[in-house]
Amino acid sequence: MFENIKKFASEFFVTGNSLIYAADVSIVLTSLVIVFVLTYYKKWGWLWREWLTTVDHKKIGIMYLISALLMLFRGGVDALLMRTQLAFPNMELLNSEHYNQIFTTHGTIMILFMAMPLMFALFNLVVPLQIGARDVAYPFLNAVSFWLFFFGAMLFNLSFVIGGSPDAGWLSYPPLSENNFSPGPGQNFYIWGIQISGIGSLATGINFFVTILKMRAPGMSLMKMPLFSWSVLSSCIIILFAFPILTVTLGLLFVDRFFGAHFFTLDGGGNPMYYINLIWMWGHPEVYLVVLPAFGVFSEVVSTFTKKRIFGYKSMVFALVSISILSFFTWVHHFFTMAGTTADAFFAVTTMAVAIPTGVKVFNWLFTMFRGRIQMKTPMLWTIAFIPTFLVGGATGVMLAVAPADFQYHNNYFLIAHFHQVLIGGVVFGFFAGIYYWWPKVFGFTLNEHLGKWAFWLWNIGFYTTFMPQYALGFMGMPRRSYTYGWDMGWWPLNFVSTVGAFLMGAGFIFQVWQILYSIKHRDNLRDLTGDPWDGRTLEWSIPSPAPVYNFAVIPRVEVRDDWWYKKQKGVHKKIGAKARNYKSIHMPKDSGIPFIMGLFWFVAGFGFTFEWVWVGVSGLIGVAVSMLARYFQQHTDYYISAEQVEATEALIGGAKG
Amino acid sequence: MKLGKLLHQSKVLFLAATSLVLLAGCGRSQYVVLDPAGPVAQKQYDLIILSVILLAVFIIPVLIFFAYVVFRYRDKPGNRAMFKPEWDDNKTLEVIWWSIPILVIGILSFFTVRDTFALSEPPSKEGKPMTIQVTSLDWKWLFLYPEQGIATVNYVKIPTNTAVNFELTTDAPINSFWVPQLGGQKYTLPGKVLNLWLQADKEGSYYGTANNFSGEGFTEMKFQVIAEPKQRFDKWIEQIKETSPELTLKDYAVLRKPGLVEKQQYSSFPPNLFNDILDKNGGQYYKSIQTKEQTSIRQN
Ligand code: HEM
Ligand SMILES: [Cu+2]
Ligand SMILES: [Cu+2]
Numbered sequence: 016m017f018e019n020i021k022k023f024a025s026e027f028f029v030t031g032n033s034l035i036y037a038a039d040v041s042i043v044l045t046s047l048v049i050v051f052v053l054t055y056y057k058k059w060g061w062l063w064r065e066w067l068t069t070v071d072h073k074k075i076g077i078m079y080l081i082s083a084l085l086m087l088f089r090g091g092v093d094a095l096l097m098r099t100q101l102a103f104p105n106m107e108l109l110n111s112e113h114y115n116q117i118f119t120t121h122g123t124i125m126i127l128f129m130a131m132p133l134m135f136a137l138f139n140l141v142v143p144l145q146i147g148a149r150d151v152a153y154p155f156l157n158a159v160s161f162w163l164f165f166f167g168a169m170l171f172n173l174s175f176v177i178g179g180s181p182d183a184g185w186l187s188y189p190p191l192s193e194n195n196f197s198p199g200p201g202q203n204f205y206i207w208g209i210q211i212s213g214i215g216s217l218a219t220g221i222n223f224f225v226t227i228l229k230m231r232a233p234g235m236s237l238m239k240m241p242l243f244s245w246s247v248l249s250s251c252i253i254i255l256f257a258f259p260i261l262t263v264t265l266g267l268l269f270v271d272r273f274f275g276a277h278f279f280t281l282d283g284g285g286n287p288m289y290y291i292n293l294i295w296m297w298g299h300p301e302v303y304l305v306v307l308p309a310f311g312v313f314s315e316v317v318s319t320f321t322k323k324r325i326f327g328y329k330s331m332v333f334a335l336v337s338i339s340i341l342s343f344f345t346w347v348h349h350f351f352t353m354a355g356t357t358a359d360a361f362f363a364v365t366t367m368a369v370a371i372p373t374g375v376k377v378f379n380w381l382f383t384m385f386r387g388r389i390q391m392k393t394p395m396l397w398t399i400a401f402i403p404t405f406l407v408g409g410a411t412g413v414m415l416a417v418a419p420a421d422f423q424y425h426n427n428y429f430l431i432a433h434f435h436q437v438l439i440g441g442v443v444f445g446f447f448a449g450i451y452y453w454w455p456k457v458f459g460f461t462l463n464e465h466l467g468k469w470a471f472w473l474w475n476i477g478f479y480t481t482f483m484p485q486y487a488l489g490f491m492g493m494p495r496r497s498y499t500y501g502w503d504m505g506w507w508p509l510n511f512v513s514t515v516g517a518f519l520m521g522a523g524f525i526f527q528v529w530q531i532l533y534s535i536k537h538r539d540n541l542r543d544l545t546g547d548p549w550d551g552r553t554l555e556w557s558i559p560s561p562a563p564v565y566n567f568a569v570i571p572r573v574e575v576r577d578d579w580w581y582k583k584q585k586g587v588h589k590k591i592g593a594k595a596r597n598y599k600s601i602h603m604p605k606d607s608g609i610p611f612i613m614g615l616f617w618f619v620a621g622f623g624f625t626f627e628w629v630w631v632g633v634s635g636l637i638g639v640a641v642s643m644l645a646r647y648f649q650q651h652t653d654y655y656i657s658a659e660q661v662e663a664t665e666a667l668i669g670g671a672k673g
Numbered sequence: 674m675k676l677g678k679l680l681h682q683s684k685v686l687f688l689a690a691t692s693l694v695l696l697a698g699c700g701r702s703q704y705v706v707l708d709p710a711g712p713v714a715q716k717q718y719d720l721i722i723l724s725v726i727l728l729a730v731f732i733i734p735v736l737i738f739f740a741y742v743v744f745r746y747r748d749k750p751g752n753r754a755m756f757k758p759e760w761d762d763n764k765t766l767e768v769i770w771w772s773i774p775i776l777v778i779g780i781l782s783f784f785t786v787r788d789t790f791a792l793s794e795p796p797s798k799e800g801k802p803m804t805i806q807v808t809s810l811d812w813k814w815l816f817l818y819p820e821q822g823i824a825t826v827n828y829v830k831i832p833t834n835t836a837v838n839f840e841l842t843t844d845a846p847i848n849s850f851w852v853p854q855l856g857g858q859k860y861t862l863p864g865k866v867l868n869l870w871l872q873a874d875k876e877g878s879y880y881g882t883a884n885n886f887s888g889e890g891f892t893e894m895k896f897q898v899i900a901e902p903k904q905r906f907d908k909w910i911e912q913i914k915e916t917s918p919e920l921t922l923k924d925y926a927v928l929r930k931p932g933l934v935e936k937q938q939y940s941s942f943p944p945n946l947f948n949d950i951l952d953k954n955g956g957q958y959y960k961s962i963q964t965k966e967q968t969s970i971r972q973n
Binding site: 196286288364382389424425491 | 703704724731742752766770773775782786790884954
């Protein structure tokens with residue numbers, strides 16, 4: 016009996032590595048601390064009422080933000096482990112098996128559990144406020160999306176301590192990811208973690224697509240809509256078409272692994288190339304859908320901090336939409352080295368074509384700054400750093416798109432340098448700029464600028480130190496995903512420099528955490544009492560910070576682009592409040608515990624199928640179905656905030672600029 | 674010819690710049706991609722240089738203008754630069770900056786398409802091309818010489834100045850076959866043959882590597898390509914035939930098992946080995962025109 020338990024435990028829990036034991040201990044300790052604090056301060060009820068059951072887009076946004084920053088930490092630790100292993104030839108910090116797991120989890124986490132939720136955080140925190148709406152189109156679904164993401168991410172992260180991590184790369188090509196080369200739960204964690212959160216992402220895409228099309232304030236025609244909202248719309252278009260492909264692809268891989276089908280193995284008439292095509296039909300649009308909202312952030316920030324209208328608004332909109340369409344016609348560039356000649360030629364040209372609208376956007380940002388007045392606040396600093404970084408990253412992208420030349424860059428460190436340059440310099444810098452920019456709106460106080468500048472410089476110097484040498488390493492023939500190398504290759508000086516850079520970025524992250532904690536502590540001095548700390552241009556700055564539950568006591572009527580700015584210019588914004596004194600009651604969605612419970616059931620289902628405990632998996636799915644039915648039969652899903660209550664709240668928070 | 678000269682000069686300039694900035698002490702030979710030893714790698718190298726120059730011509734002025742704008746228009750008391758907060762549209766400018774990227778991309782597309790097709794042909798028309806069949810295994814490389822009848826593991830010899838048609842497949846997860854100094858890589862797919870033309874003009878020993886992640890031993894999957902003049906190559910073949918053991922199906926079964934091995938050579942191999950490997954991995958599903966074409970090349 017005891018022997019059996021011991022045997023089970025040694026297979027179930029990941030064993031044999033001190034790093035993992037340390038992680039186990041820290042996970043258990045952190046959980047105990049959280050439970051203790053919540054119990055001691057009697058906060059369980061608060062947690063449930065205020066957060067776990069909320070359908071308020073602002074709170075959901077905050078939860079996305081916190082989760083994304085935690086995942087950035089996890090992915091960052093992965094990165095530092097890999098870089099340390101590569102700092103010197105023949106290092107023995109990680110063996111091949113561990114290294115393979117770590118690069119797999121690093122890639123998956125950074126794209127799907129860091130970049131995506133950080134992006135959804137901005138969607139949630141900003142879009143309804145920016146278009147003058149009281150919430151998203153489907154608040155309940157919004158909560159479902161968050162909890163699916165959250166439990167998907169938890170499931171994926173669990174693999175680190177239970178069952179073993181996936182180790183077939185962030186896109187897991189078969190046959191390597193099939194049962195005969197990757198048996199056991201690791202690869203299943205990958206499938207189910209991504210599958211569950213992916214369904215959530217698809218729902219978010221639908222939600223914001225409808226929100227933007229249907230819930231704009233009266234008078235805000237599409238061509239008067241702020242560019243960030245436009246970028247979200249373009250990103251949602253990509254999500255709508257790309258995520259179903261991912262769901263199907265992972266589903267088929269699961270069928271292969273679980274039922275022994277042959278969709279992606281040749282021996283039964285399937286083909287791994289089907290998978291590779293499908294995963295990139297999702298994967299390429301995926302990298303563009305995370306960068307478009309970053310473009311949107313830069314457009315808002317540039318305009319606000321140069322005190323100037325955005326240059327070439329129509330070009331910008333056209334570029335956003337054309338990028339979202341073009342992104343579906345380039346996927347083959349990820350495997351030029353397996354496609355045929357004609358396909359290579361065709362997809363090389365379509366890929367390069369994407370660079371055209373992208374280049375145009377850069378010119379428009381530049382000319383927004385030209386003849387403006389540039390205020391070097393942290394959001395603007397990140398934007399200024401983004402431009403040269405992205406120009407070079409885009410240029411190396413075009414180099415990769417030259418198909419015959421790509422035969423020499425593919426899968427080596429040149430490629431690694433390219434995509435980190437666009438993903439860090441574009442996506443991460445963009446989302447950071449967005450967080451710094453909208454932080455006061457979300458939390459009601461600004462962040463300390465001094466610490467923010469330290470973080471900024473460390474990140475930037477670290478970035479160039481890390482990735483410029485990697486381009487050169489590509490020319491030296493260093494394949495990506497090598498876990499070590501010998502002295503004879505001449506690779507170590509550049510690898511060493513790269514590792515130093517990675518630690519500088521790590522230090523930048525620590526400064527950001529410090530900056531946030533410091534600013535929370537000193538929030539009374541940093542309060543944003545105006546609701547408009549940057550002298551902004553768009554609607555979100557017309558309401559108090561943080562926004563009340565109902566966002567707008569009175570829905571604004573929009574007349575021009577940058578409506579709030581021109582109301583301020585004309586001085587009419589003060590009258591809005593005066594006129595609006597006869598508030599009406601506001602219709603709001605009720606909170607609900609179902610999304611959280613449904614997420615939990617998905618987790619149970621995913622966990623069951625991961626370990627092939629069918630009865631657990633099936634009961635999880637039954638739980639999911641029951642939660643849906645429960646929602647279906649639920650009555651009274653909404654309520655009204657009375658006019659008096661609105662008036663009282665507005666008086667208290669000094670809203671509507673009286 | 675003038676353009677050619679210009680291109681050459683800028684090439685030299687570019688190399689000088691890279692060697693200053695990047696190499697910082699190490700020899701150029703470590704930059705294998707920038708040190709082509711055959712016509713395929715050379716063509717790819719030329720394209721790399723061309724794209725770098727074209728893009729630099731575009732990027733560098735933009736970067737300079739960017740630096741100027743950031744400096745000139747910063748919000749400092751007493752900055753007297755022009756300030757036009759309502760200026761947001763200019764048709765001429767928009768036309769200009771839609772056309773510049775279109776032009777750059779247009780030129781680059783032309784060369785890309787031209788060379789994509791050029792590289793699917795044998796690199797040199799004269800002389801008889803030779804075929805070598807490559808199989809990636811867990812975690813080693815098996816080379817079969819159908820014309821000479823020998824086989825090697827983890828290294829391959831080729832005659833110089835001869836176009837070599839590498840026929841690639843795998844009996845393990847997907848991999849990629851890459852010899853940077855001879856030319857860019859191709860994937861090895863199960864059940865299917867992809868072919869890659871390479872040629873060495875200089876004699877020497879070239880670094881080759883597995884380049885698509887394939888599991889635990891992937892990092893160690895390096896191999897050597899040794900290019901020798903035809904006579905020495907022929908002698909080597911004879912020597913292998915006389916002194917090395919045969920590769921039997923049993924040996925192959927051992928070789929196929931996951932693990933690492935040293936360099937090996939064999940005087941012969943089962944005649945149908947390569948096709949059997951293909952068929953076993955589902956090759957019957959690929960009776961494509963392409964493979965038929967290849968067999969006909971081989972039979973000529
Ligand atoms: C100017 C626009 C761009 C062009 C022309 C371009 C081109 C390319 C090409 C041709 C590849 C494949 C190279 C290879 O596998 O050998 C590639 C890889 C990649 N690109 Fe880009 N790219 C551009 C912008 C971006 C952006 C904006 C992002 C993300 C925000 C991005 C993320 C990636 C990633 C993640 C990969 C590698 C994925 C992998 O193999 O794991 N790229 N890019
Ligand atoms: Cu990374
Ligand atoms: Cu792509």
